Amino acid sequence: MAYEFTKEDLEQIEKIKAKFPEVKPATLPVLWVAQNRFGHVEPEVQRLVAETLGLPEAHVHGVATFYTQYYKEKMGKYVLDVCTCLSCQLCGGYDILHHIEDKLGIKAGETTEDGMFSVQQVECLGACGYAPMLQVTNGKYVNHLTKEKVDNLIKALKEGKEPDYEQMEMPLRKV
Amino acid sequence: MPEVFIDGKRFEYEGEQRLLQFILDNGMEIPFFCYHPSMSAPANCRQCMVKIGQPKKDRETGEFELDENGERKIVWFPKLQTACNTMIADGMVVLTQETDELVERAQKDTLEFILANHPLDCPICDQAGECPLQIQTYKYGPEGSRFEVKKVHKPKRVQLGPRVILDAERCINCTRCVRFTDEISKSHQLTIMQRGDKNYPVTAPGREFDDAYSLNTVDICPVGALTSADFRFKARVWEMNQTPSIDISNGKGCNIDLWTRDNLILRITPRYNEAVNDHWMPDIGREAYKLFNENRVQRPAQKLDDEQINSSWNNAFETLAEKIESTDKKEILFIGSPHASVEENYSLMTLANLLGAKTPVFTTNIIEGYGDGFLLDDDQAPNTNGCRLLGLEEKDAKSLKKEVKSAKLIVLLNDNLIDREVLEAGDLNDKFVAVFATNRTETSKVANILIPVTTAAEHAASYVNVDKRIQRTFPAKETKYTDRRLDIEMSEGRLDRYGTSFDNWVTEDNKVDCIPFWNFVSQLGERLGLKIELRNGREILDEISNKIPAFSGVSYEEMDVQSGISLGGKKETVKS
Ligand code: SF4
Ligand code: FES
Numbered sequence: 141m142a143y144e145f146t147k148e149d150l151e152q153i154e155k156i157k158a159k160f161p162e163v164k165p166a167t168l169p170v171l172w173v174a175q176n177r178f179g180h181v182e183p184e185v186q187r188l189v190a191e192t193l194g195l196p197e198a199h200v201h202g203v204a205t206f207y208t209q210y211y212k213e214k215m216g217k218y219v220l221d222v223c224t225c226l227s228c229q230l231c232g233g234y235d236i237l238h239h240i241e242d243k244l245g246i247k248a249g250e251t252t253e254d255g256m257f258s259v260q261q262v263e264c265l266g267a268c269g270y271a272p273m274l275q276v277t278n279g280k281y282v283n284h285l286t287k288e289k290v291d292n293l294i295k296a297l298k299e300g301k302e303p304d305y306e307q308m309e310m311p312l313r314k315v
Numbered sequence: 316m317p318e319v320f321i322d323g324k325r326f327e328y329e330g331e332q333r334l335l336q337f338i339l340d341n342g343m344e345i346p347f348f349c350y351h352p353s354m355s356a357p358a359n360c361r362q363c364m365v366k367i368g369q370p371k372k373d374r375e376t377g378e379f380e381l382d383e384n385g386e387r388k389i390v391w392f393p394k395l396q397t398a399c400n401t402m403i404a405d406g407m408v409v410l411t412q413e414t415d416e417l418v419e420r421a422q423k424d425t426l427e428f429i430l431a432n433h434p435l436d437c438p439i440c441d442q443a444g445e446c447p448l449q450i451q452t453y454k455y456g457p458e459g460s461r462f463e464v465k466k467v468h469k470p471k472r473v474q475l476g477p478r479v480i481l482d483a484e485r486c487i488n489c490t491r492c493v494r495f496t497d498e499i500s501k502s503h504q505l506t507i508m509q510r511g512d513k514n515y516p517v518t519a520p521g522r523e524f525d526d527a528y529s530l531n532t533v534d535i536c537p538v539g540a541l542t543s544a545d546f547r548f549k550a551r552v553w554e555m556n557q558t559p560s561i562d563i564s565n566g567k568g569c570n571i572d573l574w575t576r577d578n579l580i581l582r583i584t585p586r587y588n589e590a591v592n593d594h595w596m597p598d599i600g601r602e603a604y605k606l607f608n609e610n611r612v613q614r615p616a617q618k619l620d621d622e623q624i625n626s627s628w629n630n631a632f633e634t635l636a637e638k639i640e641s642t643d644k645k646e647i648l649f650i651g652s653p654h655a656s657v658e659e660n661y662s663l664m665t666l667a668n669l670l671g672a673k674t675p676v677f678t679t680n681i682i683e684g685y686g687d688g689f690l691l692d693d694d695q696a697p698n699t700n701g702c703r704l705l706g707l708e709e710k711d712a713k714s715l716k717k718e719v720k721s722a723k724l725i726v727l728l729n730d731n732l733i734d735r736e737v738l739e740a741g742d743l744n745d746k747f748v749a750v751f752a753t754n755r756t757e758t759s760k761v762a763n764i765l766i767p768v769t770t771a772a773e774h775a776a777s778y779v780n781v782d783k784r785i786q787r788t789f790p791a792k793e794t795k796y797t798d799r800r801l802d803i804e805m806s807e808g809r810l811d812r813y814g815t816s817f818d819n820w821v822t823e824d825n826k827v828d829c830i831p832f833w834n835f836v837s838q839l840g841e842r843l844g845l846k847i848e849l850r851n852g853r854e855i856l857d858e859i860s861n862k863i864p865a866f867s868g869v870s871y872e873e874m875d876v877q878s879g880i881s882l883g884g885k886k887e888t889v890k891s
Pocket of ligand 1: 490541
């Protein structure tokens, strides 16, 4: 499939380019433009980015593979990054992961057949204080997970309702 | 003059200089991997750690502050620094692993980290024996490793391109290969993918690493991660001899090393020459090693009933001498060759002159548009300028054909005129053709008498490149009539030194039955009653430099000292 940027994308890319003295630093934000447009940056998309920016394909590939947030293959509409790093693990991160796996009928690293969900097992997302937690598609954090909370989340997502940002209470900063 | 103190010794320096390079240039050593003198210094291997300080100056007086012993007070950097990307500054004080325990410890621990996921498969690795990682671990590394967990596994035997194979587990991510394609060959074909302990160099998905200079990455890879698809597993480096030579596959005349074992050239690598090729050479030049081994003309042959039949050397001298004697000298055409050395072309000229025949002619072998402005030139022959400076007559294909038409006897010096479509086999019907050749080709097929001569790998001879720089080769490979042990110019490897003809690793067949062209000319001259004394390349070049002004002052000694001499052409430095 041939990928193409829309006119708006291209305008946005021009604006991004104008921010830097050279083209190279525009690689990261333009990869975002691409991922927002196509949902992923698989090799074909990386090539499109390279061509659009006039940069070597190898360079764009290197940047895209360096960051886990860029999806190098097609992913589900919602990507659930379940943290199983130390704090989450101690607070039941694996139970949450396995619960999600059972519920969706896929293993970590896979995507459901209807293309709705991908599940990934990830390292620390810097939210140890509210473990166990997961992240929805590079964005919102869902914290203090329980199986019920997960069930509700999946139900809501299926209905197209994204979770709200949660304000968390910190010891020194009361909400 | 600004000064710098390294391990307590004072050095003076000039201009901008990298600390690591300065230390190396002054005969000292620091272990390093990612630094390369011809490329940028990203300092990513962290191996070249040293301790650096600057003397303290009184802000008001500008004088150095002294301690109670009258020594300068030094302000040390709070942490160790990498020497490769530190520029020397006046008064800088540097402590290396030789004098500082912390530095020694840091280097050792860095190596332990670098080796954490390295497979340590030296016994089956091509790089072993010429591996910076192996050498520096031996010298500066830890004895063992504290990492007891399983090593990270990565792809092996990845065909990055037609000529380069990657073993990602061996890679230490120095990025030399990536920087080479970015900064030197400018193909930008490589990148490092992933991060942390998963990273290794790759091309963009679906792309090949087919850079015309790709094999240079194999040379500069400080480990065995990149290997040559052609050379890998052919020989251990310590079994080979390394002989300096010149690339004869292109007019650029890259400086190279020929690697031989058992009198076969097994690989060609570039040899540093700032004025010609820096550290690099094109891939295609490396393939030329086959010319030295394969398809060689062995023993003279004479055409009888349309078939070339091997003959004796005596027969070759006799037959050609008789032909020359019985032919009107005006009807002899001597054809020189831009593919042959200065000495060979000069020998041909000498013979022609003494016989009273016309000056030898030659045709260039230039493919317009072939060059890339870097190390590949349009000129396909190593010695076009040599022929010109010697005073051979330059002919284009058309006028050469005409000359051939009016000749009865043609003496052709090593140039595949038929293969490169300057002449057609039909042009040579009913002429007597004597061909001096190194390899069997379409051209050698037409010879009435075919005489094998030595290649650039078997004699010492000089070539003048496209920039009019004269450079010379050394004999690397024995012929049936030479002996490593008697020729002081030939290098001897372990196998050569200790092997006798009866050892099973010595293959007599690898020595080609051929002689240098000038030897043939001398002996032929003797038979013809001419006074020709051409004994070896060195003496011939001395004679040339005495007789031909363009070559004045040129000698093997001078060429060796200066790695080639510019004969008035523009002087070019490779800087990308
Ligand atoms: S393959 Fe070799 S040259 Fe390239 S990054 Fe790895 S170690 Fe360095
Ligand atoms: S050589 Fe200095 S950090 Fe690699």
